[in-house]
Structure formats: structure tokens, C-alpha cells
Amino acid sequence: MERIRINELVIDKPAKIAGCIDILRNTKYMVFVILKDLTGVIQVSIDKGTQPTLTEEILKATPGSFISVWGVEKENPHVKLGGKEFIPSKIVVESVANELPVDANSFIDQRIDYRWVDLRTDKNTLIFEVQTLLVNKMREYLLQKDFLEIHTPKIIGAASESGSEVFELKYFDKKAYLAQSPQFYKQMAMAAGFDRIFETGPVFRAEKSYSNKHTTEFTGFDVEFSYIDNMYDVMHLEEELLTYALKAVKEKYGNKIKELYGKEVVVPTCPFPVMKLPDVYKELEKRYGMKFPDAVKGDLVTEAERKVEDLSKEMFNSEFLFITDYDASQRAFYHMRDKNGVPQGYDLIWRGCEITTGAQREHRYEILKKQAEEKGLGKDVEFYLEFFKYGVPPHGGFGLGVDRLTMLLLGITIKEAMFIFRGPQRLNP
């Protein structure tokens, strides 16, 4: 008999179910097993008097053990767990668990050590159900617009942007690096005339960042497309994409997220508000009495970034805010600049955290080369500059942090939001 999931059970219809024991109550005449699978929980009730064989088998098990149960679901109004119970005719204890080393109260670091046990809870599996939907809806949105999905190398021969924040590795008798971003390859695809592309895949950063939003390996969702007029075209695509995905998440998981994480999923409205960075500082100082030294104002410092959540809600009733007009010194050399030298790029802040950097790219070889040289990037980017010698259309794009998106959606930290977190001190499991 094929195993079905608990939410597929039908009253009085014989079935096989299987899962993990949540609670095992052994009373004088009855054994009650709260069995859990990904879709729900059901009480399995064993009568010790009439089912001695099943009793013997089930008492080999412990909470956390995996079992298979054949039997029938019956209605029983006395059962507080949904008014239903499962009357077994056969039980197999598949795998017995030791006493579990973590519970919901354990610290996240301890929980990561035993992540496979930790992830068994509804609350934690929801993270990945939500992320699956989120990413697939973003993918779906782009596919509807005829984007190509590409897969770029993660082992690369030249440090991609600055050279300081990449992991070095041995590649036979040569040095290689782990890709810190698919940036150059995305643009290569533009040079190839691919027109519109996206990629979702791992990104590696050799930064010793200790915060609850940084990790050394994460999943990026990168988009690049051609024939744009300006960075606003890029922003427009991104806001549509996010709205589309968040709408789907709210419909399917909005209630469950509210229940388990206490977070409301707010579907944004387009267009998202846009502010120039100097105006953001001006408003923060004016409205909240904050003070920032001029020296930091070319970039968005953490304190300001957090407060942008309030600012954006207050000024625009929006959780999202696009910020433009960063100082050229703070931005990548490949961002196009206007005639005043202002980078034509933006960051997207959601709930007080940066989730995206996007830009119109500089596609004119001479200017691009000059901007690279200004940043002291000569040989490092030779391979990249080559693309632009043979014609590249005007284009732009952005990179979105999938793990940050998940984290912010649920109001948790990056360690909790990732299947397995990787940090400067965390290489296992």
C-alpha cells in the first residue's frame, strides 16, 4: 500500500501513513501516538488489551522516531486533535531516535549543530515552503516575460570585482576563486544578445561579517536585461516581480506566517517610493532628530538603514523604499553615471534592510575602462572589459538576496532563515 500524507486521509478509508513521533503517551490501557508528517498531525490510538502486538512494537519507539502505520482514520469527537484518530492495524518502527539534543528553546547555534532535528517543526519547515513559493513565483514572473534562465560558473579564474572579498581555492596547479557575484557573466549574456536573463544560485563572500544578516554563502537571485532607457526601468521590473511573488505568498501562507511568526505579509503597491540618498538623510535628521556626520553620507549606514523602515512607512505608507544617488566612491565601477557623476544605481530597502543593489550598467567601453581605472582595477577586469569591445546593448539589472528576503518576510535572522548557515566560524554541518 502506498503511503499517503496525513492531510490526504479520508475517514473510514484504509491507508498507510508514515512520519515522525511528536508525542508518545503510554497509559494503562491505551497508547497514544501523535504522529507528524510535513502536512499535519494525527493521533494514532492503540488499545493495549486488544492489540498487544502493536503495543509491543510501538513501545520500542521514542519521540523523534520514524514509524509507518497502516489503518483507518475514524471520527472521534473526544479527541481534541481535530476530532479524529487513526486506528492502526499494523505498525512498523522504522528508525528509533535517541533523546533529542535540541528543542524550540535552544539557541540557534546549538540548533544548527543538529539542524536536521531542528527543522522538523512546523515553524521551521514553513521557512522553506515559503521560500520555495517565493523563488518560484519570481521565476514564473520572469518566464512569462521571456527571460532566459542561465547558470554561470562559480569557480572562476579572476577575482570578480575587487579581489579582496573572494575565497581562494586550489584549481589543480592554479589559483581559482569562488564567484562573489554572477555580475560579469550576466553582462556577458547581454553581450551575447540574450536580451533578458536571470539566474538563481550560490554566491560566496569572504567577509568576516558578524551580524544577523550576513553569511559567507548565500543564494542570489540575479536579473539582467537589455534595451533599457534608464535605471527606473530596472526598478520597475523589480517592484513588479516582488509584488507578484509576495501576493502569491500571502495568498497561500499569509495566515500561517501570521500564526507562527506573528508577521503580516503586506503585498506592496507599485510603484515603490524612490528617494535620493541625501534626501533620506535630510528626512531622518528632520523627523527623528538623528545626526550623521557628513563623511558617512555617501552611503547608507546601518543605523540609518534600519530607520528607513519607519521613514518609508511614515512618508509613503510603504515597507519598501528605493534609494538612489549614492556617492560614486561607494558604488561599483560598472554602474553608469550621469553627467554629474551620480551613479545610476539604487538599493532597495525592505523593512529596514538592504535586499538589492541594482543599476543601469555602463556599456560604453571607453567610459567603463576609465571608471575601472579610477577604482584601481586594471588587470583584474581585463577579461570583463573585453565584452565591451565587440558591442553590448544598453542594459541593467539587479541582484536580490533570497535568504534576506525570506528572513525579512518572517522576521527572523539569517541563521534561522537558511537551511544551513555558513559564517566565518561556521563550516559544519
Next chain:
RNA sequence: GGGCCAGUGGUGUAGCGGUUAACAUGUCACUCUGUCACAGUGAAGAUCGAGAGUUCGAUUCUCUUCUGGCCCGCCA
């Protein structure tokens, strides 16, 4: 990389220059006419992160080290 803080049974905490190292929860056993956060009784379980020092005596004080947390920086 800089600043501050923490590490005590499986888990989460209390405590303190001399204690039988306390509590909750979990685990195990027995008891309990269907439980449902079951209940009751009992048991096991901690060389108090590691190393060195001060002291008659250190889990407690000092130093070193490891690990973690928070804040800053770096960014997605």
C-alpha cells in the same frame, strides 16, 4: 577587523571563595479505565567550555584560549 557581554545535567535557567551544585523541562521505570501541555511516585543524568594561576580551598577571583551573543564596519 574594533567595542561590550556570556559559557553550569539532554534542553533552558538559578546560584556561589567552602553547597549533597538548585529549578523547569526532557529521558527512563513503575502507578493511573482514552490520554490529549495527561496526572502521580521514583530514578538516572553536570569532572560548572578548555588550560594555567592566586588561595588551605575555585564552578565562583585573575590571565590565556576556544565557542557563542549584541553593537559597529563590510554587503545581498
